[in-house]
Amino acid sequence: MSSVKTAIVGGSGYSGEELIRLLLGHPHVELAAVTSRQSAGQTVAQVFPRFAQFPLARQLRFTEPNPELLARQAEVVFLALPHGVAAEFAVPLLELGCQVIDLSADFRLRSPEVYREFYGHDHLAPELLAKSVYGLPEVYRSSIKSASLIASPGCYPTSILLPILPLLRAKLIKETGIIADSLSGVSGAGRKVDSEYLFVECNESMRPYGIPRHRHLSEIEQELSLVAAERVAIQFTPHLIPVNRGILTTLYLAPQKHFASAVEMNALADQLSACYQAAYAKEPFVRLLDQKSLPDTKNVVGTNVIEIAWRLDQRTGRLVVLSALDNIVKGASGQAVQGLNILSGFDETAGLL
């Protein structure tokens, strides 16, 4: 199988570092360029000693980002840049004929108005919003195949959308009253040098933040609304937890059908189980847990897998769904590589097992 030439713009953050790891080990990928303003001139191995055993990492040097040069070096360009900056690179790269996989939020929203509302500034290239594909393979696989611009989903949205969408599509749950309570490891904040992310400030600490209106709400509600065919607003509470990696999300959902008896509950349980099986039994990166198991981030960290479990509570009539994933892999760089595999016609698990 022929290989594809790739580049990473913004390779010094956590997502960029993980992209490097995945692409160095990918059987069908040639990593042709990595850019980073702060690390320009250094080899990948100098900046990330853990990759030094890969010969390429000892040769490849970070460069200043330059769209013309990148377009000559690579067919597919990953953007691991802050919101707002990504769009500045996407525009020329697309014009120069590259396929772009953007890990920022810049092309996830269909509406420039919602973008401005949640990100606080006008979108740089609103005309591209209609063109971009939301890169959640389990939902948009066929569109990804022919995309020129993939907007890779956020970590929280992935942990929330994958468990909810099949239930909403099958009308098993109400689209109102959805609550998502999420716990994130500190790498979710990126390699941002801010006193609140110092070791001593995070270790032995558990705390909520960004409530009640976290930016990721915009893409979560957009995708839920598309499936529900009406405006969905959810409650979302993120928490910062002293682990390096991982997101654990607990979802509180209201089944469409009231269940009072054990018989009714079991009938509903069968429907839920069938729904999830139909949606995900063949998905390579969705792990449906049985009724004896619960998700644990330590079982997914370092992998591209999302674990999903659920419980019906006869006492409250509610459905509780739980998911776990690695915020930097399935929540960012792994999902982006999964997108690349689909785009390039590779086995979807290539470089990801």
Add this chain to the structure above:
Amino acid sequence: MSSVKTAIVGGSGYSGEELIRLLLGHPHVELAAVTSRQSAGQTVAQVFPRFAQFPLARQLRFTEPNPELLARQAEVVFLALPHGVAAEFAVPLLELGCQVIDLSADFRLRSPEVYREFYGHDHLAPELLAKSVYGLPEVYRSSIKSASLIASPGCYPTSILLPILPLLRAKLIKETGIIADSLSGVSGAGRKVDSEYLFVECNESMRPYGIPRHRHLSEIEQELSLVAAERVAIQFTPHLIPVNRGILTTLYLAPQKHFASAVEMNALADQLSACYQAAYAKEPFVRLLDQKSLPDTKNVVGTNVIEIAWRLDQRTGRLVVLSALDNIVKGASGQAVQGLNILSGFDETAGLL
């Protein structure tokens, strides 16, 4: 002020250790005896080197528990024992005239049937259930003053009840649909030697457990129902988080009053603020945060304080309340000492600041 003679039965667990710490430093308490089957014969300083700077810790030796002896040594006896075992000691100690402060769940429930349902065996002394006082000072202060048997509340219940009860009492929220999502440090599991609490199994892990029916639900719902004057059932999801200490609880509540506009929301916010102020402004161990702050367990660990914050969400019409406390202090031993202070007529903060 004269001092009171106290004893601790079951002094080798985390709650027992914290009781020792608090009582060693308490200005009006004489710690006369500490029992522990496994540590009998050793001094407190040998078992817990961190207390060795207290002269008493170098002299006082753990003994085998013996109610007759304890009753001669102490006026107030703390029971830091597993559920079921505590009742075995409470009965003779009460008969011998001691006041008993029990940190287990044995005397928290008013109904022996509910006890059997949640704890899986018959209650040993059901006649004492009517006699015991639920030791939440902010709610039962006046009953505690004259109690002979205080059932000190659980850690999760404290983190859930203190934020909800005033709102429920003031009929500001609905008694249906309450959700409590809680995060606990690993000391919540006690000093239990089980592979799931090994360092490597907990570190870099986030996981739910005990859903949908954790034992603590029984006392939470009992207390909510008493205030609501009807049967309240809540959704409760505990999670295990890699910190030593702390509980962070996120509560999802439905205001009685619908608020659609900013004006309505502000009016409700004023009511909520007034309700909490009325309930807790003078409470020495409740810290009401303003609208710019959110709880963080690192601000309460090692103290007897519970932090409470809340936010109205105009998008969803919901009220989110958050609390943080130290599961071993306000969630166990500190609260028990607060109870002692009330019982013995000391300043309520004695030994707790």
Add this chain to the structure above:
Amino acid sequence: MSSVKTAIVGGSGYSGEELIRLLLGHPHVELAAVTSRQSAGQTVAQVFPRFAQFPLARQLRFTEPNPELLARQAEVVFLALPHGVAAEFAVPLLELGCQVIDLSADFRLRSPEVYREFYGHDHLAPELLAKSVYGLPEVYRSSIKSASLIASPGCYPTSILLPILPLLRAKLIKETGIIADSLSGVSGAGRKVDSEYLFVECNESMRPYGIPRHRHLSEIEQELSLVAAERVAIQFTPHLIPVNRGILTTLYLAPQKHFASAVEMNALADQLSACYQAAYAKEPFVRLLDQKSLPDTKNVVGTNVIEIAWRLDQRTGRLVVLSALDNIVKGASGQAVQGLNILSGFDETAGLL
């Protein structure tokens, strides 16, 4: 007993925060002023919510540092400032009649040349070096009593000097070949906002740093040389470990007496034991462990205690001594308060138990 008025200059770092904690709870101290350029105008409780239960913390506001004003407010001023900056405040405060307890390295060295060699710039007030007292109470207690300027020792030096000095003084060990291998929690780096102290960079990491010539070597070797009455140079390797607090030091020492047989070893062991007993049996904050115990930072964190244990190794003829302390308490602020207690004639343990 009358109380002493104190002030803290530089109250927003970890040492400053711990000084606030200790002085708020000190029975004979009035905390009259706390300065911090970045927090000026805010109350202590706003900056450090964990102190909010102390009424004074809700009233006292951080101010801009002003020596004239401080001298009117306080008799004793603690300086919790970076090296170099502390001297700028010490000079006017001393002239205005204050007693100064400096937690920085500015007045620890007797030689301005050594200061320049290790700190890279000329000393601002070299004339004060002769006047300052090295604030290690177990060594300089009598000088501290009448000092106007106390240079509180560094955290690593305390963990190294207290175990070695008695042995060196008694000529039980050689002054050559001393090795100190130390592990420090991340708070040792201060509240410095630098990417290498981010949670993700420290968690699940163990690493040496600052070798072979850490700045603290200068004061360690100065004090060892004074006792040995000759120039002592030691090997010192600090490591950064993912805990918030604590220093664990392992010392490799050569006994003066060769011991080949068990009999000779036991004789030497008796001498060592007697030496440590003579030095520290009555010290309130030195805990000598027996031959069955080893230090553990979790037994000293939050206290002003240093734990010391030792082992003779018949196989190698070497003496291994181990110590543990809390880098912010006995290694900084607790030791400074111990110095205040001596200076002011209080019980040496006042506010520290």
Add this chain to the structure above:
Amino acid sequence: MSSVKTAIVGGSGYSGEELIRLLLGHPHVELAAVTSRQSAGQTVAQVFPRFAQFPLARQLRFTEPNPELLARQAEVVFLALPHGVAAEFAVPLLELGCQVIDLSADFRLRSPEVYREFYGHDHLAPELLAKSVYGLPEVYRSSIKSASLIASPGCYPTSILLPILPLLRAKLIKETGIIADSLSGVSGAGRKVDSEYLFVECNESMRPYGIPRHRHLSEIEQELSLVAAERVAIQFTPHLIPVNRGILTTLYLAPQKHFASAVEMNALADQLSACYQAAYAKEPFVRLLDQKSLPDTKNVVGTNVIEIAWRLDQRTGRLVVLSALDNIVKGASGQAVQGLNILSGFDETAGLL
């Protein structure tokens, strides 16, 4: 390339789990059997959910260990068993014609007397000690090629021997006075259910243990003595640190040549550099750091790499060498797979990059 059939005896501990991970991903290996008394009957995916994305992990079930059956299923058998138990399986497996790679200490020592001295019981099969090869590829590669029994080295020994052996062989350092100060993550204790390895007992703790005579000393001194051609005794202090994985070792060594001037130091530095380059420049899993870098366990965790750095200290005349590795990979299972690769004629990095 044809593949080799392998089995793992004792697959439920941390080393066994890591062997499963490595062999599932190995391009030339068929994992034919995994045994575990406690997990017999369950699939690998049930016991270790993180491997569930590998189809084989969902099919392969743990079995009771049975040498006859294993010998029919596998050509190479890994033993990941406690000391003492491994020998019981090695004897029949070797007789039945299997090649055995033992991760325990059972066949690391050449002398049954030393085994008894350090492990406290007679060796079960002393006749096999002469036959076994110490599986340190960088030292015994040619013997490993034709071995039937490989004794895979311990984690501490690997971290100590690889940095020292080339220097000792080149007579650049003295064989006396060697000190190894090591820090280990908690997985080094295995999945042992003991209160001292509980999360709360390890987190926020740093402590030495097992001094002055840890069992691993026996194999360290054996290998050093072989190279030095005389009896070498070293000082070894292990410490337990709250990380899951990793060993960081600091070695204090005395160069043969005294260096007083910068010129002499630089000459020695050149020799040291040349010595390490000659020994390790071509080794795929040894990373020699330059004089600006220091080892950090986070750069090796999850890999089979050992990082080595060194510094000459002109002040003390000493050489300090530092190493970092993953105790479960290069310190156990990765090294065992490296041995398999050599044994089976595969590329030495197969399955390890």
